[in-house]
Structures are given as structure tokens and as C-alpha cells.
Amino acid sequence: MGIRIGARWLLHKLDLRVPAGSCAALLGDNGTGKTTLLRACHGEQELTEGALTVDGRVPDERDPAFRAVVSVLFDDSALFDALTPRQHLDALGLDLDPELPDTPAYTLSSGQRRKLLLLGALRREHRVLLLDEPERALDATARRWLADEVVAAKGRGAAVVLTTHDQRLVERVADVVVDLG
Numbered sequence: 001m002g003i004r005i006g007a008r009w010l011l012h013k014l015d016l017r018v019p020a021g022s023c024a025a026l027l028g029d030n031g032t033g034k035t036t037l038l039r040a041c042h043g044e045q046e047l048t049e050g051a052l053t054v055d056g057r058v059p060d061e062r063d064p065a066f067r068a069v070v071s072v073l074f075d076d077s078a079l080f081d082a083l084t085p086r087q088h089l090d091a092l093g094l095d096l097d098p099e100l101p102d103t104p105a106y107t108l109s110s111g112q113r114r115k116l117l118l119l120g121a122l123r124r125e126h127r128v129l130l131l132d133e134p135e136r137a138l139d140a141t142a143r144r145w146l147a148d149e150v151v152a153a154k155g156r157g158a159a160v161v162l163t164t165h166d167q168r169l170v171e172r173v174a175d176v177v178v179d180l181g
């Protein structure tokens with residue numbers, strides 16, 4: 001598959017398969033196309049050539065059946081400012097993480113907000129997990145927690161695709177590395 005933006009090929013002749021229970025890490029400098037590929041996996045970016053399936057379907061974020069099996073975290077993933085972590089997690093049927101203060105989301109630090117978003121993505125049922133720079137804003141302890149969570153998701157059979165600039169995360173979770181340059 002390939003994606004051209006204007007005159008520039010971002011991804012060209014990319015051939016990648018991510019089996020259930022494994023993780024592909026997309027690496028590369030700023031602007032090389034990592035997020036664009038992840039958005040294509042979520043049905044938000046058209047391909048210029050080739051084909052892409054996620055859990056056997058053409059990606060379509062508007063399709064409830066697709067959303068039911070694909071869990072995502074993008075940079076523009078948002079919280080409800082007035083709701084607390086417990087209220088966010090209740091809505092997903094999840095328990096509150098004891099390390100998160102249960103105050104309205106607008107009062108949380110950026111790392112706490114990130115962890116809450118990650119909890120929502122990681123702990124809900126999914127067969128596919130798409131994470132865009134999940135380590136962003138996390139401290140060292142939270143980054144270890146993140147790696148453990150991704151390993152656990154793989155253990156439950158999820159196919160994981162993530163973008164990252166964190167080499168340690170790559171070493172701990174990735175089965176295949178795709179370096180976009």
C-alpha cells in the first residue's frame with residue numbers, strides 16, 4: 001500500500017501484516033508518516049495505492065462493528081473536562097485507577113490526562129489496538145506501566161500498532177519494527 005500527500009509519497013510499497021498477539025512499532029523522524037499510517041488503519045486517511053484491512057475489514061471509524069473491535073488513542077483524543085476519571089471509566093465499565101485523582105479532568109496534569117485516555121483505550125475490549133505516541137507526557141513509572149499494559153493486551157490476543165519515539169518501549173513490546181526514515 002502507499003499514501004501520497006500532494007506530490008510526496010509518505011508511504012510507498014509498504015507491506016505489513018500484524019498477527020493477533022503481536023505488536024508493530026512505527027518509528028521515524030517527525031513528518032515521516034507514522035500518524036498518517038495509523039489514521040489509515042482507523043479509516044481516517046485514504047490510501048493512494050493498494051489495500052488495507054483491519055481485523056478483516058476495510059477500516060471505517062464510523063462503523064459501530066469496526067469501533068467495537070478497534071481501540072485507539074490519537075493526539076486529538078479528548079476527555080470531558082467536567083467529568084472526573086471515575087465518571088469517564090464508569091462509562092466504559094472500568095474501575096478507577098488508584099493513582100488518578102478523582103477530580104474534574106480539566107484539573108488533571110497532562111500525564112494524568114494521558115493515563116486516563118490510555119486506560120480507556122487499553123482496558124476496553126478490543127482485538128486491535130492503535131496507539132499514537134502513547135508515551136507522550138508519561139513519567140518513567142507510567143511508561144513502565146504502559147509497556148506492561150501493551151504486553152498484557154498482546155497476551156489477550158490483540159494486534160497492536162503503535163507509533164513511538166521511545167526506544168525502551170520498542171524493546172519491551174515490539175515484535176516488528178517499521179522505520180519510516
Ligand SMILES: Nc1ncnc2c1ncn2[C@@H]1O[C@H](COP(=O)(O)OP(=O)(O)OP(=O)(O)O)[C@@H](O)[C@H]1O
Nearest residue numbers: 005010028029030031032033034035036037163180
Ligand atoms: N491531510 C493532510 N494534508 C496535508 N498534509 C498532511 C496531511 N496529513 C499528513 N500530512 C503531512 O504528512 C506528513 C506526515 O505527517 P504525520 O503526522 O504522519 O507524521 P509523523 O511521522 O506522525 O510525525 P511526528 O513524529 O511529528 O508525529 C507531514 O509532513 C504532514 O504535514
